[in-house]
Amino acid sequence: MAVGVLALQGSFNEHISALSRLGVKGVEIRKPEQLQNVSSLIIPGGESTTMAKLAEYHNMFPALREFVKMGKPVWGTCAGLIFLAEKAVGQKTGGQELVGGLNCTVNRNYFGSQIQSFEAELSVPKIVSQEGGPETFRGVFIRAPAVLEVGPGVEVLAEYPVPSANVLYSSSAVQIQEENAVPEKKVIVAVKQGNILGTAFHPELTADTRWHSYFLKMANETGEASSSSLVPAVGVNAAIGERPRIDLPVFQ
Numbered sequence: 001m002a003v004g005v006l007a008l009q010g011s012f013n014e015h016i017s018a019l020s021r022l023g024v025k026g027v028e029i030r031k032p033e034q035l036q037n038v039s040s041l042i043i044p045g046g047e048s049t050t051m052a053k054l055a056e057y058h059n060m061f062p063a064l065r066e067f068v069k070m071g072k073p074v075w076g077t078c079a080g081l082i083f084l085a086e087k088a089v090g091q092k093t094g095g096q097e098l099v100g101g102l103n104c105t106v107n108r109n110y111f112g113s114q115i116q117s118f119e120a121e122l123s124v125p126k127i128v129s130q131e132g133g134p135e136t137f138r139g140v141f142i143r144a145p146a147v148l149e150v151g152p153g154v155e156v157l158a159e160y161p162v163p164s165a166n167v168l169y170s171s172s173a174v175q176i177q178e179e180n181a182v183p184e185k186k187v188i189v190a191v192k193q194g195n196i197l198g199t200a201f202h203p204e205l206t207a208d209t210r211w212h213s214y215f216l217k218m219a220n221e222t223g224e225a226s227s228s229s230l231v232p233a234v235g236v237n238a239a240i241g242e243r244p245r246i247d248l249p250v251f252q
């Protein structure tokens with residue numbers, strides 16, 4: 001079965017493009033019943049309050065929660081990570097509905113406002129051990145959230161060093177960096193809990209398909225799809241090395 005990509009708002013096209021570079025079909029999901037046709041789901045980045053309003057309007061929340069509870073692989077990137085968290089802080093007045101399932105607390109705009117978006121090389125040992133390739137992964141952080149704390153059963157897959165003052169006060173990391181604070185602490189930016197994967201950054205905006213490949217293997221592990229339908233014919237390293245045709249602008 002194909003991989004679903006929640007297509008209410010945000011970078012769903014970019015995820016579908018990344019999947020297609022791995023030879024896998026991504027299907028746009030806009031209605032609850034469409035979830036029955038996919039074996040796994042990506043919730044893209046975008047703006048989580050807007051996405052939540054659209055999800056509510058289309059009555060998506062019960063179906064999304066059911067999908068997560070059934071143990072089907074779900075990956076949230078950025079706003080998608082916020083969607084999957086059990087608890088979010090820094091929300092707009094009135095809050096926003098969450099899908100939940102991922103045992104953690106996220107800060108919605110941990111790194112500051114849109115203008116404080118940045119890119120950083122992240123150490124990703126688990127991804128490297130499974131997918132090979134370079135030691136680091138280029139993390140694209142766009143008004144990104146971060147994971148403040150995780151509960152039992154949540155595996156940390158990537159962290160980003162920030163000044164300790166930011167960790168204590170949960171304000172803007174960038175503002176404090178500008179005051180020349182020494183980076184001392186790390187904040188969590190990628191997690192996995194069973195069938196749920198969450199990244200605070202945007203792998204779909206890079207040419208490096210290792211996170212997508214990692215997620216596709218999660219789908220195979222849970223037996224949600226036959227290996228022939230989800231494992232790309234070419235290895236991920238080949239995909240990076242050979243630079244296949246890319247139909248959307250991505251970081252090279």
Ligand SMILES: NC(=O)CC[C@H](N)C(=O)O
Pocket residue numbers: 044045046047048049077078079080082108109142143144145
């Ligand atoms: N790039 C993103 O997905 C940003 C998410 C944003 N911080 C939010 O609240 O939704």
